[in-house]
Amino acid sequence: GNSVTQMEGPVTLSEEAFLTINCTYTATGYPSLFWYVQYPGEGLQLLLKATKADDKGSNKGFEATYRKETTSFHLEKGSVQVSDSAVYFCALSSRDQGGSEKLVFGKGTKLTVNP
Amino acid sequence: KAGVTQTPRYLIKTRGQQVTLSCSPISGHRSVSWYQQTPGQGLQFLFEYFSETQRNKGNFPGRFSGRQFSNSRSEMNVSTLELGDSALYLCASSLVSPPGTQYFGPGTRLLVL
Numbered sequence: 001g002n003s004v005t006q007m008e009g010p011v012t013l014s015e016e017a018f019l020t021i022n023c024t025y026t027a028t029g030y031p032s033l034f035w036y037v038q039y040p041g042e043g044l045q046l047l048l049k050a051t052k053a054d055d056k057g058s059n060k061g062f063e064a065t066y067r068k069e070t071t072s073f074h075l076e077k078g079s080v081q082v083s084d085s086a087v088y089f090c091a092l093s094s095r096d097q098g099g100s101e102k103l104v105f106g107k108g109t110k111l112t113v114n115p
Numbered sequence: 116k117a118g119v120t121q122t123p124r125y126l127i128k129t130r131g132q133q134v135t136l137s138c139s140p141i142s143g144h145r146s147v148s149w150y151q152q153t154p155g156q157g158l159q160f161l162f163e164y165f166s167e168t169q170r171n172k173g174n175f176p177g178r179f180s181g182r183q184f185s186n187s188r189s190e191m192n193v194s195t196l197e198l199g200d201s202a203l204y205l206c207a208s209s210l211v212s213p214p215g216t217q218y219f220g221p222g223t224r225l226l227v228l
Contacts, residue, residue: 032216034216036219042221042222043119043121043205043219043220043221043222044205044207044219045219046216046217046218046219049216089158091158093217096171098170098171099165099170099211100146100163100165100170100171101146101148101163101209101217102148102160102163102171102173103148103150103158103160103207103217104160105157105158106157107157108157108158
């Protein structure tokens with residue numbers, strides 16, 4: 001079945017440091033790939049997405065490129081801020097024959113950014 | 116547009132009771148999905164509804180059920196609660212066409228004592 005593996009946390013960085021969170025996936029077909037972020041006590045917010053190979057998703061300084069050859073979708077940001085402290089989830093979405101889509105998530109990576 | 120709303124936000128129940136959670140999707144979104152989030156198991160898919168029909172179901176016991184109304188609002192029900200049902204229950208809505216992105220509500224945090 002489909003699965004997502006992302007680097008275990010926690011990750012602690014200083015403000016303005018470079019961030020990479022690795023994510024690899026296993027899927028049949030051509031899934032869409034997502035990064036969601038969860039702030040304490042809240043639900044999931046979509047951060048960025050990519051729907052086909054070589055697509056680059058970007059938002060709020062975060063980027064991730066859909067790499068089919070390495071089945072990866074690593075999240076990067078050039079300069080993190082304290083406000084980026086949150087849990088980040090990599091996910092894939094695949095559609096079944098009945099048209100239903102479901103998300104399969106990685107286990108999440110907790111990021112703490114210190115001033 | 117208003118986002119996905121879920122009620123209640125917090126709930127405390129005791130073992131053996133049942134609970135009903137509610138979700139109102141983004142206006143125009145006809146697909147509603149439910150997920151359970153726990154520290155041990157992470158985020159797991161419960162079920163997905165479209166046009167008042169369950170189209171997909173995750174690997175959860177029959178105590179977990181749901182429904183969708185004609186206005187796309189959805190409810191999920193858990194009967195005979197167990198301690199392990201304590202979790203954050205997240206609802207997400209999406210367009211059917213074009214497909215894809217699911218938008219999440221703030222969740223209902225359920226504590227079973």
